[in-house]
Amino acid sequence: MLMIRKVVIGDAERGLVYRNRRFDRILAPGVHWLLALTGSLEAVVHNLVVAEYAGKDADALIARLGDKLADTFLLADIGLQEVGLVCKHGQLVDVLAPGSRKLYWRGLAPITVERVAQSTLEIDASIVHRLRQIGLIDKVAVAVTVPAESAGLLFVDGKLVRLLEAGAVAFWNLRKNVTVEVIDLRVQSVEVSGQELLTRDKVSLRVNLSASTRVTDPVASRSKVSKIGDFLYRELQFGLRKAVSAKSLDELLGDKASLDADIFGHVRGQLDGFGMDVLSVGVKDVILPGEMKEILNGVVQAEKTAQANVIRRREEANATRSLLNTAKLMEESPMLMRLKELETLEKVTEKIDKLTVFGGLDGVLQQLVTLKS
Numbered sequence: 001m002l003m004i005r006k007v008v009i010g011d012a013e014r015g016l017v018y019r020n021r022r023f024d025r026i027l028a029p030g031v032h033w034l035l036a037l038t039g040s041l042e043a044v045v046h047n048l049v050v051a052e053y054a055g056k057d058a059d060a061l062i063a064r065l066g067d068k069l070a071d072t073f074l075l076a077d078i079g080l081q082e083v084g085l086v087c088k089h090g091q092l093v094d095v096l097a098p099g100s101r102k103l104y105w106r107g108l109a110p111i112t113v114e115r116v117a118q119s120t121l122e123i124d125a126s127i128v129h130r131l132r133q134i135g136l137i138d139k140v141a142v143a144v145t146v147p148a149e150s151a152g153l154l155f156v157d158g159k160l161v162r163l164l165e166a167g168a169v170a171f172w173n174l175r176k177n178v179t180v181e182v183i184d185l186r187v188q189s190v191e192v193s194g195q196e197l198l199t200r201d202k203v204s205l206r207v208n209l210s211a212s213t214r215v216t217d218p219v220a221s222r223s224k225v226s227k228i229g230d231f232l233y234r235e236l237q238f239g240l241r242k243a244v245s246a247k248s249l250d251e252l253l254g255d256k257a258s259l260d261a262d263i264f265g266h267v268r269g270q271l272d273g274f275g276m277d278v279l280s281v282g283v284k285d286v287i288l289p290g291e292m293k294e295i296l297n298g299v300v301q302a303e304k305t306a307q308a309n310v311i312r313r314r315e316e317a318n319a320t321r322s323l324l325n326t327a328k329l330m331e332e333s334p335m336l337m338r339l340k341e342l343e344t345l346e347k348v349t350e351k352i353d354k355l356t357v358f359g360g361l362d363g364v365l366q367q368l369v370t371l372k373s
Helices: 058-072 125-133 218-223 228-245 249-254 256-270 290-332 334-349 360-368
Strands: 002-009 013-019 022-027 030-037 041-047 073-077 082-088 091-096 101-105 111-117 141-146 150-156 159-164 167-172 178-184 188-198 204-215 276-287
Touching: 002 013, 002 041, 013 030, 022 058, 030 041, 058 073, 058 101, 073 111, 091 125, 101 111, 125 141, 141 150, 141 178, 150 218, 159 218, 167 178, 178 218, 188 228, 204 228, 228 256, 228 276, 249 256, 256 276, 290 334
Parallel strands: none
Antiparallel strands: 002 030, 013 022, 013 041, 073 101, 082 091, 082 111, 141 167, 150 159, 150 178, 188 204, 204 276
């Protein structure tokens, strides 16, 4: 049974007519009268406000329209090494992944598709700015800022492809796994704390160690060892254990600088070729058990007491020797003896409030001072 169907297409619309489920023609804005058998005709109206064609038969339309496709549609056929930038009224609105194939309606708003080669991966700064404006930068790209005194390592599908200098940069992340690792090139401090160790003479102690390091070759530090920080920490532990076990407690406490030098030499040798340099190594604390502290305190106290006794006896010997020399001089010189007597008398009289003298000065001396030869 024949039927006539009225189809009205607005200025912002287009119609697609299907006969027996096959594409027939495109309806422009206006009133259309369609003649067809019952159930054999279908008219689908599309709103051109949404520029992208939403139907599932895009490939069939491309094949049926052939050379006339460009009259109604813009075909975006993006190569496998390209990225498509879809612009509406000159403003970026969408990004097409490599290998994409889409149709966009013509007529309501000017639509353009810009093809950008993806072979270099790095995105031009102007495109990065446009992607940020529409909020697509994190969906289609990896954007990173490498700080000063740092370096970036670019990995594509797990393979290191480039060393990045300080600055802001972005890379396409479409159909490729793109990652960027930032390596700090500044001097870093590493602490190794609470290491329980035994000295050569079997004394247990706890040691805290500090080291300063710096990455000199970011590529080597990342590619030759999985985790350079863990590797460094482990080698500091090994170097500390080796150095402490080779020294007695007295050697450790008496010459800590040699301990630092031994650890430094071990760690620096182990890190050779791994892109990291050791600037300094130092033992911060050597902590002894409580009973060992008491023993050492007793030893120190005994040493100081012995030193004090030696000094006291030396001074006593010097004083005795001086008295002996004085006695010999007075024995040889009567005048010196007389002066000594007068000096003694002067000291005695200083402590006497009243003195009565009989027999003159000779009597005083003879009665107060008696010298036996």
